[in-house]
Amino acid sequence: MDLKIERINELYRKSQAEGLTEEEKAEQAALRKAYVEAFHKNMRGNLDNMKIQYPDGSIENVKDRYKGKR
Numbered sequence: 544m545d546l547k548i549e550r551i552n553e554l555y556r557k558s559q560a561e562g563l564t565e566e567e568k569a570e571q572a573a574l575r576k577a578y579v580e581a582f583h584k585n586m587r588g589n590l591d592n593m594k595i596q597y598p599d600g601s602i603e604n605v606k607d608r609y610k611g612k613r
Contacts, residue, residue, distance in 0.1 A: 544578075544581065547574055547577065547578060548578065550570075550574055551571065551574045551575060551578060554567055554570065554571040554574070555571075558571070590605050590606070591604075591605065591606040592606075593605045595608070
């Protein structure tokens with residue numbers, strides 16, 4: 544993933560300096576989409592493992608709380 548982020552940044556810098564070709568724009572869009580999907584997957588994994596403890600001491604899993612809403 545680090546190489547993908549480096550490439551995204553490289554393409555961004557190039558777009559600011561001199562512009563991108565159509566192929567580079569397509570590559571940039573694909574890399575950004577993959578990055579966002581990976582971010583969402585990671586965030587969902589973190590939320591699924593999170594627990595909420597209420598003042599009465601009861602504990603609820605976040606993934607159980609939103610089971611029917613996905």
